Structure formats: C-alpha cells, structure tokens
Amino acid sequence: MDLGFSTxxxxxxxxxRAWLSDNLExxxxxxxxxxxxxxxxxxxxxxQWQRRMYQGGYLGMRWPAEWGGRGATEVEEAILAQxxxxxxxxPILNALGLGLCAPALIHHGSEEQRRRFIPPMLxxxxxxxxxxxxxxxxxDLASLRLKAVVDGDFFVLNGQKCWTTYGPWGxxxxxxxxxxxxxxxxxxxxxxxxLRNTEGVxxxxxKQITGxxxxxxxFFDNARVPRSQLVGETGQGWKIAMTVLGYExxxxxxxxxxxxxxxxxxxxxxCRELGITDTASRAKLGLLVAEWQVxxxxxxxxxxxxxxxxxxGPESSIQKLVWSELDQRLRATAIELLxxxxxxxxxxxxxxxxxxxxRNYLWARAETIFSGSSEIQRNIIAKRVLxxxxx
Amino acid sequence: xxxxxxxxQQLLRDATRDFLAGECPMEAARRLAEExxxxxxxxxxxKLAELGYLGLVAGEQAGGQGMGAVELVIVAEEMGRACFPGxxxxxxxxxxxxxxxxxxSVAADIAAGKLTVVLATRDTVWPxxxxxxxxxDGRVTGSKAFVPFAASADKLLVTTDKGLALVxxxxxxxxxxxxxxxTRFARVNFDNTAELLGDNALVEKANELGTIGSxxxxxxxxxxxxxMTVEYTREREAFGRPIxxxxxxxxxxxxxxxxxxxxxSLVYRAAWALDAGQSEAALMxxxxxxxxAESALANSRxxxxxxxxxxxxxxYSVHRYLKLAGTLDxxxxxxxxxxxxxxxxxxxxxxxxxAGKAATG
Numbered sequence: 001m002d003l004g005f006s007t008x009x010x011x012x013x014x015x016x017r018a019w020l021s022d023n024l025e026x027x028x029x030x031x032x033x034x035x036x037x038x039x040x041x042x043x044x045x046x047x048q049w050q051r052r053m054y055q056g057g058y059l060g061m062r063w064p065a066e067w068g069g070r071g072a073t074e075v076e077e078a079i080l081a082q083x084x085x086x087x088x089x090x091p092i093l094n095a096l097g098l099g100l101c102a103p104a105l106i107h108h109g110s111e112e113q114r115r116r117f118i119p120p121m122l123x124x125x126x127x128x129x130x131x132x133x134x135x136x137x138x139x140d141l142a143s144l145r146l147k148a149v150v151d152g153d154f155f156v157l158n159g160q161k162c163w164t165t166y167g168p169w170g171x172x173x174x175x176x177x178x179x180x181x182x183x184x185x186x187x188x189x190x191x192x193x194x195l196r197n198t199e200g201v202x203x204x205x206x207k208q209i210t211g212x213x214x215x216x217x218x219f220f221d222n223a224r225v226p227r228s229q230l231v232g233e234t235g236q237g238w239k240i241a242m243t244v245l246g247y248e249x250x251x252x253x254x255x256x257x258x259x260x261x262x263x264x265x266x267x268x269x270x271c272r273e274l275g276i277t278d279t280a281s282r283a284k285l286g287l288l289v290a291e292w293q294v295x296x297x298x299x300x301x302x303x304x305x306x307x308x309x310x311x312x313g314p315e316s317s318i319q320k321l322v323w324s325e326l327d328q329r330l331r332a333t334a335i336e337l338l339x340x341x342x343x344x345x346x347x348x349x350x351x352x353x354x355x356x357x358x359r360n361y362l363w364a365r366a367e368t369i370f371s372g373s374s375e376i377q378r379n380i381i382a383k384r385v386l387x388x389x390x391x
Numbered sequence: 392x393x394x395x396x397x398x399x400q401q402l403l404r405d406a407t408r409d410f411l412a413g414e415c416p417m418e419a420a421r422r423l424a425e426e427x428x429x430x431x432x433x434x435x436x437x438k439l440a441e442l443g444y445l446g447l448v449a450g451e452q453a454g455g456q457g458m459g460a461v462e463l464v465i466v467a468e469e470m471g472r473a474c475f476p477g478x479x480x481x482x483x484x485x486x487x488x489x490x491x492x493x494x495x496s497v498a499a500d501i502a503a504g505k506l507t508v509v510l511a512t513r514d515t516v517w518p519x520x521x522x523x524x525x526x527x528d529g530r531v532t533g534s535k536a537f538v539p540f541a542a543s544a545d546k547l548l549v550t551t552d553k554g555l556a557l558v559x560x561x562x563x564x565x566x567x568x569x570x571x572x573x574t575r576f577a578r579v580n581f582d583n584t585a586e587l588l589g590d591n592a593l594v595e596k597a598n599e600l601g602t603i604g605s606x607x608x609x610x611x612x613x614x615x616x617x618x619m620t621v622e623y624t625r626e627r628e629a630f631g632r633p634i635x636x637x638x639x640x641x642x643x644x645x646x647x648x649x650x651x652x653x654x655x656s657l658v659y660r661a662a663w664a665l666d667a668g669q670s671e672a673a674l675m676x677x678x679x680x681x682x683x684a685e686s687a688l689a690n691s692r693x694x695x696x697x698x699x700x701x702x703x704x705x706x707y708s709v710h711r712y713l714k715l716a717g718t719l720d721x722x723x724x725x726x727x728x729x730x731x732x733x734x735x736x737x738x739x740x741x742x743x744x745x746a747g748k749a750a751t752g
Contacts, residue, residue: 001400001461001663002393075392082751258751265741272738286681286730289737293678297656304392318652381648382641386621391636 003300013079020087027088043169046093050124067118074250074306081255097121097128101174103247108232108240131161131175139376148177153227157220167216168205170195176237190237192229210362253303256323257295266354267334291326314384317377324367331361404465411473424476424573431477446502453490454499460662464607471611474711476573478540480604481509485548488597492588511535511549526553531585541577550591558585571714605723606658606680609687612712613651616694650686677733680724687716
C-alpha cells in the first residue's frame with residue numbers, strides 16, 4: 001500500500017498552488033457575494049478565468065499534445081481538482097464541453113471537427129451545453145426521443161432537451177438524437193448543434209429552486225443541422241456517450257470531496273466561534289468528519305487504482321452516492337446547527353461571509369438527482385457489484 | 392499510488408483465513424464463546440504463538456515479527472469475519488505497550504505464548520462512579536472494570552494514579568457478563584504486587600493498534616454480514632421468486648456495500664497512515680473506528696432483518712455478528728470518544744489554515 005503523493009506530484013502541486021495564488025485575483029465566494037455581479041457578469045468572470053487556466057497550461061492536461069496535453073496522469077488531474085477547490089477558484093465554465101464533448105471529438109470525431117471546435121472550446125470563446133436529458137428521459141436516458149431525420153446533407157431535428165446546463169449562455173450543444181425509433185441503443189446519434197445560428201432552435205431559461213437559471217430547455221422545431229456535425233457514425237451515439245462519461249475520472253475522485261472538506265472546515269470554525277459546542281452538536285459534527293473521511297479514503301483508493309491503470313469500475317457509483325448524500329447532510333446539518341442566521345441569503349448584510357449555507361443547501365438537493373440519481377446508482381451497485389438477480 | 396496490499400501481505404491474509412477456517416469454523420467459535428469457561432482455546436493460542444501472530448507488531452528484539460498496523464488490520468479483519476473468540480487484540484496491544492515501556496523480555500514471553508497479559512484501563516462502569524487503581528509501595532490497590540479475559544491473565548497492565556503498572560496475578564475478580572456471550576469481562580479488585588513502568592501515555596500509543604485492530608474486525612463483520620445477506624436473499628423465495636430480486640431489498644444491500652467498502656477504504660488508509668507516520672493519522676483513526684463499528688452494527692442489523700425470523704433464532708449465527716459489532720463499537724475506543732477525537736483533529740487542521748489548505752486529508 002502507498003497512498004501518498006510522489007515527489008513529482010508534490011512538485012506539480014506546489015507549482016500549481018503558486019500559479020493559482022499569482023493568477024486568482026478574487027475568490028469565487030467573493031465574486032458570488034459581490035452584489036454588482038449578476039448571473040451574466042459571473043459567467044464572464046468564469047470565461048476570463050477559464051482562458052487564464054488554458055493559458056497556464058492547466059486544461060486538457062491528459063489530451064494529445066496538440067490540444068493542450070502535457071502527458072499528465074489521473075493523479076495530476078486529481079491534484080488540479082483539489083487545488084482549484086482549495087483556492088476557491090471559479091468553476092471551469094466549459095466543464096461539460098471539455099469533459100464530455102472534447103473527448104468524444106478526440107476519440108470519435110473527424111480531424112476537421114477537432115480543428116473547428118476544440119480551440120474555441122478551450123479558450124471559452126464558445127460555450128458548450130450537454131443535450132442528453134429530455135422531459136421524458138431522465139434516469140432512463142435511452143428512452144430519449146429527440147428525432148433526427150436525414151434530408152440530403154442535413155439532419156432535421158424535432159423534439160426537446162431539458163436540464164441543459166449553461167443553456168442561456170450556450171453557443172453550441174452536443175445532443176443525443178434518435179435516428180431509429182426501433183433500435184433502443186443503436187438508434188441514437190451524437191450530433192453538434194449551433195444554438196445561436198440554427199433556425200428552429202430555441203433556448204428558454206429554466207428557473208430553479210435557488211432562483212437562478214443556470215439550466216435551460218432547448219426546443220428543436222424542424223431544425224436543419226449539417227450532416228458534417230455528426231460525431232462518429234450514425235447510430236454510434238449511445239456508445240460514444242457511455243465511453244466519454246468514463247474519461248474524466250481522476251478529477252472526480254478528490255475534487256468534490258475536497259470542496260466538501262473546505263465547507264466542513266468552515267462549519268467547524270463557525271461553530272467554535274459561535275460557541276456551538278454542546279455534546280449533541282459535537283456528535284453531529286464528529287459524524288460529518290468521519291463521513292468526510294470515508295469520502296476522502298474512497299477517493300484516494302479509486303485514484304490509486306486509476307494510477308495503476310485499473311479500468312474504472314462501479315466505484316464511480318459508490319463515490320457519487322457517498323458524496324451527494326453526504327453533501328446534503330453537511331448542508332442540512334449546518335442549517336440546523338447555525339440556526340436562523342443560516343437562513344439569510346448571501347446578499348443580506350447580516351449574512352456570514354464564509355459559506356453561503358442557504359443557497360448551497362437548496363442547490364445540494366440537485367446532487368442526488370443529476371448524473372444518475374441515487375436510485376439509479378443503487379440499482380447499478382445491486383446489479384453490477386453485488387450481482388443480484390433482476391426481477 | 393497503490394491501495395492493494397503487497398504479495399507478502401496477501402499471503403498473510405490467505406494464511407490467516409485458512410488457519411481460521413481450519414481451526415475455528417463458526418461452530419467451534421460459537422462453542423468456545425457460548426460454553427467454555429475461558430472463552431477461547433488454549434490450543435489456538437499455542438498455535439497463534441507458534442505462527443508468530445501474538446508478536447505480530449512487536450519488534451524483533453521483543454520476540455515479535457516487527458510488522459505494522461496494515462498487517463494487524465489484515466489479521467483482525469479475518470478474525471472479525473470468523474467471530475474468532477479470545478483476547479487477541481488485547482494481548483497484542485499489551486505486548487506493544489510493554490515494548491514501548493522497554494520491557495522486551497516480558498513482551499517476548501507474551502509473543503511466545505508463555506505469558507498472558509491484557510490491559511486494565513477502565514476505572515468505572517458508569518459515569519460518576521468512584522473507582523480506579525492506585526500505586527504505592529510496590530502494590531496496586533483499587534479496582535478496574537471491563538477487564539477483558541481477566542480470568543486468563545497472568546499479569547495485568549494497569550493505569551494507576553502514578554502511571555502504568557505491571558501487576559502480578561492471581562487476581563480477585565467478579566465476572567461481568569454482557570449481551571455478547573463471547574466477552575469475558577471482569578471487575579478486578581486489586582491488592583497485588585506490581586512494578587511501575589512509566590507514564591500512562593504509553594498505553595495510549597499502544598492502544599492505537601487496539602483501535603485500528605477493532606476497526607478492522609468491524610470491517611470483517613461489515614463484509615461478511617453483507618455476503619451472508621446476499622447469499623440468503625438469493626436462495627430464499629417469497630411470492631414465487633428469490634427475495635433478492637426485490638428492489639426494496641436490493642437498495643438496502645447496496646447501502647450495506649457502501650458501508651463495507653467505505654470501511655475498507657478508511658480502515659486500510661488509516662492503518663497505512665499510522666505506519667507511514669502521517670500527520671493526519673489521528674483524524675483517520677478516530678473516523679475509521681467510529682465509522683467501521685457503526686457500519687458493522689448497521690450491517691448486522693440489516694443482515695438479521697433480511698434473514699427474517701431465522702435471523703432472530705439462536706441457531707442462525709447472525710446474532711453473533713450483531714453482538715460482536717456491539718462490543719467493537721463500545722470498547723477499544725467507544726464511538727462517542729472516537730468521533731470527538733476525529734472532530735478535534737479536524738478542528739485543529741481547520742484552524743491551522745483558515746483558508747482550508749489542509750482539506751486534502
């Protein structure tokens with residue numbers, strides 16, 4: 001066993017830490033609290049920050065060299081995610097494009113597609129949305145119905161996508177569309193659509209429980225999309241989507257867990273400061289600490305496996321479940337322990353400035369739903385790990 | 392980075408599993424726990440000594456194998472799976488404490504199986520009671536509660552007002568029975584000759600091994616109760632199909648897996664951190680013990696529930712795990728104390744750097 005970082009990894013971390021402290025002018029929490037920043041301004045801040053990260057050489061670190069790659073490993077990717085969380089830097093704006101669409105292009109796209117789409121994606125000149133979920137296809141994604149019919153050099157798209165992250169700011173979207181109604185998995189294609197310049201495409205913001213609209217709905221009404229924007233072959237969409245969902249794994253092992261840890265630490269400091277030190281409260285805090293340690297230990301274990309070249313298995317289901325459910329408990333416990341003050345929104349002058357507990361408490365409710373709900377993750381564990389017989 | 396254990400460690404795991412399966416299958420473990428006076432087998436102990444298990448973590452100069460927390464965790468996990476009866480961890484911890492107190496020859500006698508020594512550190516049963524041991528003029532007087540397997544001990548390591556004392560037998564004791572019939576606790580009333588060894592803190596250091604060892608036994612319980620539940624629900628039919636096909640049970644078994652795998656990640660990482668002298672070992676140790684023991688309890692309760700009425704019978708062995716989990720949860724670091732110690736360690740990290748640079752732990 002060896003769960004420590006090597007000297008080279010520690011060197012990478014300290015260079016990165018120095019780079020972050022030189023380049024990050026304002027923490028993301030401060031930017032969020034600034035009343036002058038509306039949702040659009042925050043998107044622009046994130047655009048600028050992504051550019052800087054790209055120029056610093058910290059995007060696409062594991063890709064081929066011509067697309068920004070630097071031969072980095074899963075471990076370095078995990079360190080990057082940790083340090084971004086610790087530095088409280090803005091989240092990468094084009095995370096979905098870089099995380100899902102770019103790998104699809106690198107592994108399944110044409111050279112022409114790569115040259116056209118990857119550079120502006122890296123530089124945040126074009127913001128990408130993910131078009132997988134539909135009103136009738138959430139957990140059961142393969143029941144998606146956005147229709148793609150070939151007409152000469154075009155696909156004609158009809159249908160709807162929803163829960164489209166960054167929809168209101170998106171320039172492009174990669175969709176899974178159905179080209180064959182009879183073939184559940186083999187009748188799906190991976191298609192790139194210009195959200196701004198395609199007739200028949202309309203994006204409507206979707207207001208969520210936090211009052212923000214980072215999601216959107218996208219409507220396709222006889223939208224004509226050039227066939228050159230198909231990735232891979234017709235009918236390969238499901239396979240491509242499932243493959244790319246497994247690519248960016250290193251960052252997921254420790255990034256969210258570290259972010260959770262920084263908020264947990266803030267809660268510990270605040271409870272001390274406010275004199276919340278009774279036995280019952282400390283028992284709750286102690287349990288959160290232990291559960292956070294489970295999350296970190298699972299993360300290091302998975303990362304160790306990835307670094308040894310083990311194919312990622314259903315560990316990702318375990319980590320998604322543990323993280324999302326613990327994050328909800330952390331925020332619910334914070335709201336409970338901190339009392340009425342934690343109900344204040346971040347712009348209220350009496351709000352504490354460490355963590356925006358009320359907003360994050362609400363936001364955390366999404367975490368057990370997106371990227372495979374807790375119920376789906378438990379199904380996966382029951383079936384693939386425990387091998388339980390299916391009804 | 393590597394989570395997997397080494398080839399040598401894998402051999403140790405296989406050898407331990409084979410030893411336990413051959414020497415002490417569940418029927419034998421239950422007979423010893425439920426019917427014998429000592430609560431364990433002298434024959435097993437002689438073999439454990441011969442194979443080097445009793446001196447596993449003691450240094451070579453103290454007759455031991457000089458292995459670390461990871462190896463102890465490997466052995467203890469198997470013992471938890473097997474409900475192996477007896478004071479294994481207690482004896483190992485005592486040997487380590489004696490080594491730390493520079494009593495290598497006594498530790499070597501323990502490792503060789505010639506001498507049985509366990510720790511007596513708990514003053515009272517309930518909060519607010521008076522109790523405890525005092526040392527004066529070469530004798531220890533007073534009492535200690537919940538001394539494990541005291542009736543089999545030749546000597547006891549006792550925390551006193553003056554420090555840690557090695558107390559000579561024989562002992563005057565009152566047996567204490569708990570809901571776990573495998574335990575052999577006693578209240579020991581002292582008026583015995585003794586030798587003062589040093590600071591009581593010596594025990595705390597050695598007890599880290601008892602704590603991580605107990606956490607590993609709990610991990611073994613977590614894992615085996617999951618396996619028993621999966622096996623039983625696959626066989627047992629209701630409404631014309633195996634009950635394992637019901638999603639209501641599948642999701643609960645998925646949760647059992649989360650507990651077992653979480654405990655595995657945490658216990659082994661904590662053991663590695665102890666061996667590597669990592670500064671965050673205390674955070675991990677408290678978390679591992681509290682979480683693994685609570686998980687062992689939860690998994691054995693779920694195991695019982697999914698065994699239905701059978702799980703409530705004496706005949707089925709599910710209750711052995713429920714009871715073992717309860718003992719592990721409360722001794723060698725009770726859950727509340729462990730959570731408080733993890734919390735204190737986390738608070739220290741949190742205050743060291745208000746920006747939270749330490750949250751990589």
